[in-house]
Amino acid sequence: MLRRSLLALSIVLPALPALPALAQEAWPSRPITLMAGFPNGSGVDIYQRKLAEPLSRALGVPVVVDNRTGAGGNIGSDFVAKARPDGYTILLATAGTHAINATLYRRLPFDPLNDVSHIAMLGDVPNLLTTSIDHRPNFNSCADVLAAARARPGALNYASTGNGASTHLAGVQFAQAAGIDVVHVPYRGQPGAQLALLSGDVDFFFNQVGPALGAVQQGKTRGLAVTTPTRLSILPDVPTVAEACDLPGFSSTTWYGIVGPPGMPAPIVARLNAEILKILDAPEFQGWLVQSQGISPPTARTPEEFRAVHERDIASWRTVIQRSGATVD
Template sequence: MRRRALAAALGLLPAAAAAQPAWRPDHPVRLVVPFPPGGPTDLVARPLAQRLTEALGQPVLADNRGGAGGNLAGELVARAAPDGHTLLLSNVGVLAVNQALYRTLPFDPERDFTPVALVAGAPVALVVHPGVPARTVAEFVAWAKAQASPLPYASAGAGTPGHLAGELFRSLTGAPLQHAPYRGSAPALQDVVAGYVRAMFDPVQSPLPQIEAGRLRALAVSGASRSPALPAVPTLAEAGVAGHDMVAWWAVVGPAGLPAPVVARLAGEIGRIAESADWQERLGRLGISPIFLGPEALAVFRRREAATWGEAVRASGAKAE
């Protein structure tokens, strides 16, 4: 995904950076985050808000609005005034997964948002409590099959990358897993560290501190290549689970009808941030790949991802209300 996105972005970044549109925010900007503090989306949102504050000359405030797999935040932004002062840092769930997962949505991902910029991507990690007697994916599958009842796995909520990664893993391996949704990564991780739930799927930046501290064990990561943050951890393909190439991503969108000068200014500033060494180093330490796509390319990318993730939802049989 990163190679595809970067290749598409090569022709876009200089143009976005060169633009000098006239729009300037005249009061603080709200960057709505569709999950509680401390999760993977938050780890992208807060440093981005800080850098946009410096670039725009107005405070950009990360506003966590968790619930319903990100749909509450999506609805809030979809109904906001299209003036550039309310934006959504969406994960793949809100823009590409939920329309296939939920019976109805309070917004249309295609119609009700203005694409601004793709920001970052990261693989999903399969982590387990250290008390789990499995050090490989094959051992984990065998251990799960030996349990008397389906093994719960935690995620940040219905429709999140962790949820769909877990469902795809279940369908590919035959492991008897049962989804245990939480209201965000932070509370889910607390329960996995405590041993109440023994396994979790989540974008790698969220469990990384617990992995490094030895409180969780990473068995594998999704995606085509290993995570630079966890170079000793195999990909799921290397671990014998072919066809599991799901990667989480994050993008900035605004309400439908966002004026072109607003989109140009925001995309230009995010493009400059994407080029900066400190941004790339900050995200890289967390196992996140900085990625930039401008508005037009993001619109195409979102449609393609919605088709891909929608197929995964249908294949898994996952549903949410």
């Protein structure tokens, strides 16, 4: 009898330590950090905070926003690339941080394509060519900007939210397409670049539509052209750069997306992808996206489709950067 009891215990006891481990596998069971590499008030920050609340409700745990700025978004990107792939640290990545920077920086502490788990695209992000109404009253159209730039090569300057940001390379593409010589002035984030425009320190700024819209509506800045192939429903009276500047085929848009550290478990990636797409598909969220930010909902819906877009973008932005000669280090 004793022998049979000891044998039964020898079978049961080794299995007991596995029970807590199985209980810990439920995800999520604690707060999730949604990180970004850009400061408060930037287009990334606006989207990040808008997404965090419904994502928190959907997952049943807090989604905490954390902005780790610097180096064109590389500090936050590198942090997430090296984080534990347990689904508790994710990043709002951009085409700037993970496609443009792949060429713009000669050395990066992470691989922009492979040191990520692709989770979900968040949308295509346009820019708006803006000028100050008070300080540049003679800039009433894109043609006026081009005429001034051609009359005084190298005299005009434009702001950006940092080297390699979409606001920088939209200006690069614009200068290349129009054959003009203008000076790039990088700032650390959207607020500084916008302030430079409003104070007259720079002549124009290809700001993202969401952060730019307030000053346009308040009559402080003038929106001259959007960088999309077609006009935006949020700004129906603002022409495209292609039509306003007589630059056929001009287009300069980037994307936002959610990524995590490399090696995230497939079930966690699938859950995050599904919950994020539900949020993006909700009429209220989609209305905010299109009508207040000018962002087009993503056409790439799966992690695999996201990776394919990412890979193509690295190659296409490489061409733009190499033609411009732009570099950071």
